[in-house]
Amino acid sequence: MSDECRVCLLGLIFLSSLLTGSNGVNETHVFISSGENVRLSCNNYLHDCTSTTWIYNNRFRHSTAVELIRLGIKKKDTESHERLSLGSDCSLNIRNISKEDYGSYICRQYLNDKQQGTDSRVYLHVLHVSSSQTEISAGLSVTLFCQLYSYTGVSCDDSVSSERIQLFWVNQAGVKLTRSDSRYQILSSSDHCIITLNTTLLNEDDNREWRCEVTQRDQVKTSVTYTVKSSAETEVSRIAGSLFRVIVIIVEFAVFAAPTVILLQIICARRAGRKDSQQPEEIEINTIIE
Structure with a gap:
């Protein structure tokens, strides 16, 4: 092999190591703020996500790695399963990121229980502010x-x-x-x-x-x-919110009670009218008897 070919081959190997990492793993870093949603790309996915497995690793929180997605199906026994979903491109979507979500996320492909290709690893870094x-x-x-x-x-x-x-x-x-x-x-x-x-x-x-x-x-x-x-503004907002709810309840009560009150007034008025029409007859009968 000529020297020029050797140089080209070494260059390709070096470029490949830069793109995939020294251990053949495709690595990316994602920075996100707490409370936001994030999408972690799987750069080694196959045409069908049923071969995709997502693994979470954080030795400060878990002694062993945790499977989040197994062969395209979300695991239900994880803390964050309600906030997880799998994208059409096999990406891992996480809603409402918290500071506990930081760590290493590995996308791995399996066919017939055999791993296909190399891992795609995403390092998630979470920025959080507290008072x-x-x-x-x-x-x-x-x-x-x-x-x-x-x-x-x-x-x-x-x-x-x-x-x-x-x-x-x-x-x-x-x-x-x-x-x-x-x-x-x-x-x-x-x-x-x-x-x-x-x-x-x-x-x-x-x-x-x-x-x-x-x-x-x-x-x-x-x-x-x-x-x-x-805090003063927060208290005022709380009181205003409570007052608004009271007003809404009163208005709703008035809306539903008004027809009932009107109906009762009509019934009472009719009964009063009947009594007035019967009173002269009673007087006339009494007079004749006397």
């Missing part, structure tokens, strides 16, 4: 926690990863919040891919939005928005 306070009002200090839940393959520490994964807090205008702003205290932990935002709420912060973004090589992958809703 330290349940009661929100002006003057209170609140801390927002933003964390990227990742199973493997992704790190926010540039010293151990070349993925350049970063987390940022931005304001409503899309401007990054920095530690130089005296109003905000921003702390981050690259080991756990978490960034916190601490601030004291002002009156004008009601309905204000802060957004946490995750970027990979300076490209935004997904984001989560936190909207400030004061």
Whole structure:
């Protein structure tokens, strides 16, 4: 074999390893925010999804891998089975993503109980935001926690990863919040891919939005928005909702009761009319007897 052919062959092998991974597995990374819906592609599916099996792996939650879909049929004994569905292209659809859904999802093909081809693996990374306070009002200090839940393959520490994964807090205008702003205290932990935002709420912060973004090589992958809703506003909304329900009940009662009241009035009026017509006859009879 000539040197040129060897170079071409090595180039093809190298390109194949980049596309499928060092172990022959087709790997992709998907970033999603909690509460959203996600579609995980199966890149090795056959023409019929009855050969497709989806396997979930997260050693931090389960000691062994969990079958979600087996030969095109959804397993009913899994925690998330109600939120799962299989697409026409054998993709795995998950509704209302939660932070517990992060992990490795493997699409595998079987024919006659024999695996066909290599695995198609999807790493799902979930961005989630939570608050330290349940009661929100002006003057209170609140801390927002933003964390990227990742199973493997992704790190926010540039010293151990070349993925350049970063987390940022931005304001409503899309401007990054920095530690130089005296109003905000921003702390981050690259080991756990978490960034916190601490601030004291002002009156004008009601309905204000802060957004946490995750970027990979300076490209935004997904984001989560936190909207400030004061507890006073929430209480007013609750009372208004209760009052509205009471009004609806009263109106419904009036609508159904009105015909009954009218009918009773008609009956009473007719009875009164009959009594009036009978009264003169009784007087006349009494007079004749006397």
